[in-house]
Amino acid sequence: MHFLNNLMNQNAYSLEAVSKFKFFKKYINFLTTFHYKKSNLYKSYLKGMNYNLKKNQNLSDIPFLPVRLFKEFNFLSIKKKEIFKTLLSSGTTSNGLSKIYIDKNNALNQIKVLQKIFNNLIGNSRLPMLVIDKQASNIDRKSFNASIAAINGFSIFANEIVYLLDHENNINYKILNDFLKRNHKKKFLIFGFTSNIFINLIKNINIKKILIKDFSNAFLVHGGGWKKIEEQKISRTKFNLTLNTKLGIQNIRNYYGLVEQIGSIFFECKCGYFVASNYSEVIIRDENLNVCKKGEKGLVQLLSLLPTSYPGHSILTEDIGEIVNDDNCKCYGSGTRFIIHGRLKNAELRGCSNT
Amino acid sequence: MNEGKNVEYLVGKKAKLDFVLEPFSPKIINFLDDLSKSLDNEFNNKNFPDLRALSFFCRKNNILNLRDKHQNKDSIRFGLGLLFHITPSNIPTNFAYSLIFGLITGNSNVVKVPSKKFDEIKIICKSINYILSKKKHFQIKNMISVIRYYSTDQLLTKNFSAVCDARLIWGGDNTIADLKKFETKAKNIDIPFSDRYSISLINSEKLLKLPDYKIKNVIKNFYNDTYAVDQNACSSPHLILWKGKFITKAKKFFWDHLNNLVQEKYKSPLISTVDNHSKLVAELIQNKNIHSFKKFDKSLYVITLKKICPNLFIEKTKWGFFYECNIENLKNINYVVNRNLQTLTYFGFSKKFIKTFFEKNNFKGIDRIVPIGQALNINLIWDGYDLTKILSREIEIR
Numbered sequence: 010m011h012f013l014n015n016l017m018n019q020n021a022y023s024l025e026a027v028s029k030f031k032f033f034k035k036y037i038n039f040l041t042t043f044h045y046k047k048s049n050l051y052k053s054y055l056k057g058m059n060y061n062l063k064k065n066q067n068l069s070d071i072p073f074l075p076v077r078l079f080k081e082f083n084f085l086s087i088k089k090k091e092i093f094k095t096l097l098s099s100g101t102t103s104n105g106l107s108k109i110y111i112d113k114n115n116a117l118n119q120i121k122v123l124q125k126i127f128n129n130l131i132g133n134s135r136l137p138m139l140v141i142d143k144q145a146s147n148i149d150r151k152s153f154n155a156s157i158a159a160i161n162g163f164s165i166f167a168n169e170i171v172y173l174l175d176h177e178n179n180i181n182y183k184i185l186n187d188f189l190k191r192n193h194k195k196k197f198l199i200f201g202f203t204s205n206i207f208i209n210l211i212k213n214i215n216i217k218k219i220l221i222k223d224f225s226n227a228f229l230v231h232g233g234g235w236k237k238i239e240e241q242k243i244s245r246t247k248f249n250l251t252l253n254t255k256l257g258i259q260n261i262r263n264y265y266g267l268v269e270q271i272g273s274i275f276f277e278c279k280c281g282y283f284v285a286s287n288y289s290e291v292i293i294r295d296e297n298l299n300v301c302k303k304g305e306k307g308l309v310q311l312l313s314l315l316p317t318s319y320p321g322h323s324i325l326t327e328d329i330g331e332i333v334n335d336d337n338c339k340c341y342g343s344g345t346r347f348i349i350h351g352r353l354k355n356a357e358l359r360g361c362s363n364t
Numbered sequence: 365m366n367e368g369k370n371v372e373y374l375v376g377k378k379a380k381l382d383f384v385l386e387p388f389s390p391k392i393i394n395f396l397d398d399l400s401k402s403l404d405n406e407f408n409n410k411n412f413p414d415l416r417a418l419s420f421f422c423r424k425n426n427i428l429n430l431r432d433k434h435q436n437k438d439s440i441r442f443g444l445g446l447l448f449h450i451t452p453s454n455i456p457t458n459f460a461y462s463l464i465f466g467l468i469t470g471n472s473n474v475v476k477v478p479s480k481k482f483d484e485i486k487i488i489c490k491s492i493n494y495i496l497s498k499k500k501h502f503q504i505k506n507m508i509s510v511i512r513y514y515s516t517d518q519l520l521t522k523n524f525s526a527v528c529d530a531r532l533i534w535g536g537d538n539t540i541a542d543l544k545k546f547e548t549k550a551k552n553i554d555i556p557f558s559d560r561y562s563i564s565l566i567n568s569e570k571l572l573k574l575p576d577y578k579i580k581n582v583i584k585n586f587y588n589d590t591y592a593v594d595q596n597a598c599s600s601p602h603l604i605l606w607k608g609k610f611i612t613k614a615k616k617f618f619w620d621h622l623n624n625l626v627q628e629k630y631k632s633p634l635i636s637t638v639d640n641h642s643k644l645v646a647e648l649i650q651n652k653n654i655h656s657f658k659k660f661d662k663s664l665y666v667i668t669l670k671k672i673c674p675n676l677f678i679e680k681t682k683w684g685f686f687y688e689c690n691i692e693n694l695k696n697i698n699y700v701v702n703r704n705l706q707t708l709t710y711f712g713f714s715k716k717f718i719k720t721f722f723e724k725n726n727f728k729g730i731d732r733i734v735p736i737g738q739a740l741n742i743n744l745i746w747d748g749y750d751l752t753k754i755l756s757r758e759i760e761i762r
Binding site: 050056057058075081082296297298327329 | 638642654662
């Protein structure tokens with residue numbers, strides 16, 4: 010998309026609140042019309058809602074696709090032959106997988122934007138990266154699940170990648186010790202899913218087996234939430250503090266994003282808030298789907314300027330979040346700041362199904 | 365019998381479970397009447413309308429009425445033997461009805477209750493234990509065992525399945541598929557309560573002829589049929605068929621007032637917002653038969669269909685998500701009838717008319733036709749099964 014090109018020369022958080030709003034509103038409306046024309050399914054949705062395409066709608070009036078519908082429908086705003094790769098969600102609770110179809114152009118934009126956002130955080134040079142996961146075998150280059158996509162996405166920032174876990178998901182201390190020996194004196198990256206970081210670096214790791222226990226130059230990036238170990242969830246403070254006291258890791262940043270909006274992810278700032286970049290916006294909605302005030306908990310709606318090959322520019326997630334109002338936080342420009350409280354709980358329905 | 369480690373006996377740990385009686389045995393009728401009284405004493409606070417309904421069901425007069433309706437005095441019948449009840453996790457009193465049906469038909473019973481610890485289950489089991497401690501009910505002591513274990517503990521399910529004479533499998537298609545994996549005796553009878561859906565039929569002329577307060581009463585009954593169980597019971601209606609001359613006016617009154625009740629009384633968790641919105645969007649995307657939709661509230665969505673037509677597929681919905689459609693010729697009900705259609709609740713038609721109509725049309729579905737307000741009233745004939753007959757055996761004597 011042409012408008013993205015103009016942004017690419019700037020820092021990912023460059024736009025001031027007023028100009029961001031104007032810019033964002035214009036191009037989100039543009040994308041709504043674009044997908045209306047390109048995707049029949051999306052068109053049926055907007056038609057059914059009697060949505061007025063001619064009006065330049067406010068951000069809060071942009072329709073939002075419920076995220077679970079990516080499991081039910083194949084949303085495409087491109088021709089089938091233009092599909093470059095397919096992303097599949099890891100599918101935690103409900104049946105089926107989300108299927109996100111990406112063309113070359115969309116894939117390129119995802120990488121560019123991820124890079125801009127990441128550069129803002131750790132600088133422009135590539136670093137050695139320790140992945141708290143096992144190496145995926147037999148990768149199908151056409152179709153990725155969300156976790157492989159995330160590791161691949163972040164791997165472009167690395168000049169060396171090693172995987173901490175063996176294929177039985179045990180920590181390989183030789184790999185760890187070799188990696189630390191080579192890299193502990195300069196800045197290096199640790200990347201993993203929040204749940205994997207917790208299981209391996211907080212719970213399972215045996216410090217006695219680490220020969221050079223020096224993580225002072227480590228920059229740990231994690232995301233993806235607690236997924237299957239929701240009941241073991243600990244607070245952000247405790248999570249970071251434990252990694253600090255146990256291993257001496259000081260720089261820890263959580264990120265938040267959907268496989269439906271890869272690229273325009275949200276990184277935590279030093280104050281612990283996720284911050285929207287030039288490419289993304291967040292709206293919190295209450296039980297009636299009305300917009301919440303700052304400080305009110307509700308459903309998270311995510312907007313992104315990146316999705317062009319599928320109508321995923323405005324999505325209602327099943328996460329609970331809240332927009333924070335902290336004038337003291339000056340990190341990363343003026344983007345919207347928010348926190349995530351976790352996933353929506355599956356309800357205990359009354360009725361006669363399930364034992 | 366081998367027992368798993370994590371089994372909890374709520375009633376009858378040492379029950380022998382090898383005793384049968386004749387259906388509607390006076391011993392059972394007295395036992396149930398005592399249970400009714402005991403339940404009444406347990407919940408003076410009136411916090412449990414479902415327990416009130418249960419106690420009402422167990423009264424001697426009610427059971428005697430059922431006996432008169434169902435019993436053929438000339439035949440000799442006894443219970444099948446041991447029944448294994450697998451009861452659903454989300455209606456707290458369902459296990460008790462299942463057990464009572466087993467007792468009325470003269471059987472011994474192992475009842476697996478849901479792992480969720482409902483207060484109702486505790487109260488009911490406390491009452492049963494109290495009554496069973498009386499000498500006069502000593503025989504019934506050997507007919508009841510109420511147990512709780514996780515469905516993942518398959519050894520118990522396997523063992524009970526191997527020895528029982530019939531299984532009452534509540535909980536829908538998934539549970540039934542699970543249970544079918546376990547071997548049973550050759551003569552075992554499975555009574556599966558599969559996933560069903562239900563509809564309503566309303567005569568708009570008759571509705572609007574009523575004074576307002578009576579219309580509101582019909583709507584309140586409709587509310588109870590649906591919202592009391594999050595519209596998630598098999599017998600809660602999902603599709604409303606409108607008949608007659610004043611449909612537009614009747615619909616408006618109906619939905620507006622239902623909306624008032626929902627606003628006033630109904631509470632639902634946040635996930636219902638996502639469920640209903642997702643359902644709406646999915647319908648707008650794929651359903652070509654939508655005339656319009658209206659969102660009255662987060663818990664009241666109404667999709668108006670263009671017409672009732674062949675292959676009209678209505679998926680089971682919940683949290684107050686309804687379809688509606690006008691119907692000129694009642695024979696077109698056929699378009700929505702299939703084996704998964706359980707209950708039709710109606711208003712504005714006489715029982716005689718309904719009876720004649722359904723007698724003439726050989727529909728392949730619909731197992732219950734009851735006035736609006738009785739959708740959830742469980743009985744000895746349920747889901748198309750006459751339990752008094754299925755759960756007992758008849759001795760032929762010539």
